[in-house]
Amino acid sequence: MERLLYLGCMVYNRFPDYELSAKVVLSKLGFKLRDFHEFACCSSTFIPSVSDAWIYLAAYNLALAERRGLDIISLCGTCTSMLKRANLMLEDEKLKEKVNSRLAEVGLSYSGSVVVSHLLEVLKEKEASIRANVTRPLNLRVALQHPCNVFRPSEVARFDNPFKPKAMREIVALTGAEIVDYAMEYECCGSTLLLTSKTMGISSGADKLASAREAGAQAIIVSCGNCAYLFDRHQEDIRKLEAKAELPTLFLPQLIGMAFGLSREELGLDIRRVELG
Amino acid sequence: MGECNRCGACKHVCIAFKRGVATGASVLEREDRFTCAGCWKCIEACPEGVDIYSLMMEARRRGRLPDSFRMGVKYILDTGYAMPMRGVNAIRKMYGMGAIRKVKPEVVKKLLRDVELD
Numbered sequence: 039m040e041r042l043l044y045l046g047c048m049v050y051n052r053f054p055d056y057e058l059s060a061k062v063v064l065s066k067l068g069f070k071l072r073d074f075h076e077f078a079c080c081s082s083t084f085i086p087s088v089s090d091a092w093i094y095l096a097a098y099n100l101a102l103a104e105r106r107g108l109d110i111i112s113l114c115g116t117c118t119s120m121l122k123r124a125n126l127m128l129e130d131e132k133l134k135e136k137v138n139s140r141l142a143e144v145g146l147s148y149s150g151s152v153v154v155s156h157l158l159e160v161l162k163e164k165e166a167s168i169r170a171n172v173t174r175p176l177n178l179r180v181a182l183q184h185p186c187n188v189f190r191p192s193e194v195a196r197f198d199n200p201f202k203p204k205a206m207r208e209i210v211a212l213t214g215a216e217i218v219d220y221a222m223e224y225e226c227c228g229s230t231l232l233l234t235s236k237t238m239g240i241s242s243g244a245d246k247l248a249s250a251r252e253a254g255a256q257a258i259i260v261s262c263g264n265c266a267y268l269f270d271r272h273q274e275d276i277r278k279l280e281a282k283a284e285l286p287t288l289f290l291p292q293l294i295g296m297a298f299g300l301s302r303e304e305l306g307l308d309i310r311r312v313e314l315g
Numbered sequence: 316m317g318e319c320n321r322c323g324a325c326k327h328v329c330i331a332f333k334r335g336v337a338t339g340a341s342v343l344e345r346e347d348r349f350t351c352a353g354c355w356k357c358i359e360a361c362p363e364g365v366d367i368y369s370l371m372m373e374a375r376r377r378g379r380l381p382d383s384f385r386m387g388v389k390y391i392l393d394t395g396y397a398m399p400m401r402g403v404n405a406i407r408k409m410y411g412m413g414a415i416r417k418v419k420p421e422v423v424k425k426l427l428r429d430v431e432l433d
Binding site for chain 1: 330331334335336347349350351352353354355356358359368372375376380381383384387388391395396397398399400403406407410412413415416417418419422423425426427428429430432
């Protein structure tokens with residue numbers, strides 16, 4: 039159960055608490071996570087918007103993992119999707135040859151053996167183990183933010199229902215937390231809109247959080263750095279726009295870890311000073 | 316791959332459209348192809364199986380790149396990451412986390428040598 043943990047730029051740069059809590063929870067579930075040294079960006083939305091060469095960077099990450107003989111667990115939606123997309127495209131032998139000639143320049147090659155899974159996918163396979171580790175069932179009402187790119191496009195993701203995903207609900211239910219239904223549950227958070235329209239990004243976040251709070255949630259649970267970036271790092275702008283949108287953001291493994299009886303320190307809860315009302 | 320018959324199903328599920336991005340008959344016809352959340356509900360909604368992802372990326376390459384995208388591309392070309400990472404390992408140390416070695420910039424330069432920013 040040894041795996042490489044692909045942080046991606048967002049988690050590496052901004053959310054050490056997501057990394058910490060994912061590591062400790064996955065280790066309770068029997069995984070041995072290894073740090074992914076020398077990883078690079080998955081290419082994100084940026085490189086594909088300018089060039090087909092994005093696949094070289096995505097394939098570089100896959101090739102590094104293959105050299106270590108390890109499959110990848112990733113924490114964000116887009117990273118998961120881009121690495122999976124590269125893997126699928128590299129089933130084409132001609133493209134693989136082309137990509138490999140580029141990888142050879144940096145001393146790497148890739149045969150296509152690495153399996154990429156988002157955290158939700160591996161947690162879903164460990165439901166029995168999660169249930170067995172819950173020692174302090176949570177008395178908390180939470181709303182869920184489903185990470186779009188873990189389910190869509192479905193031909194790349196090949197996981198769960200693309201419009202109404204169930205995995206996160208089923209996993210969170212194991213913690214004892216009450217999952218509130220809210221009107222905007224299956225809407226995208228809108229974080230990426232921040233890139234070209236701060237107004238649209240902030241209003242999207244405000245609408246979602248206000249809808250979740252109105253439904254009685256005490257926290258919004260995320261499993262993607264990009265969602266957290268909007269909800270947590272833009273909290274002030276969101277509150278300024280909509281006072282009723284005040285809601286703490288918790289990463290899924292932080293929530294699970296709380297139900298496992300892990301400490302605030304182990305789960306990095308003091309890094310962003312998450313206080314649950 | 317299917318062809319767009321302008322049914323409008325993609326618009327109906329598009330968060331950018333809902334928030335006011337001026338859109339033609341389909342998400343691919345609008346002028347601003349960058350104000351997109353990348354949620355790809357449009358792909359799931361399309362009854363014709365149009366490869367909206369690839370077409371959207373190709374369309375973006377024909378237009379002017381917004382500054383935020385230019386910045387993202389530039390960071391990746393220069394460092395291998397989509398944002399500044401200079402202090403990241405010092406911050407990790409503060410939280411008692413080990414350093415993660417970064418990708419070598421010369422590796423990124425080789426891999427992405429075809430990518431040009433005008």
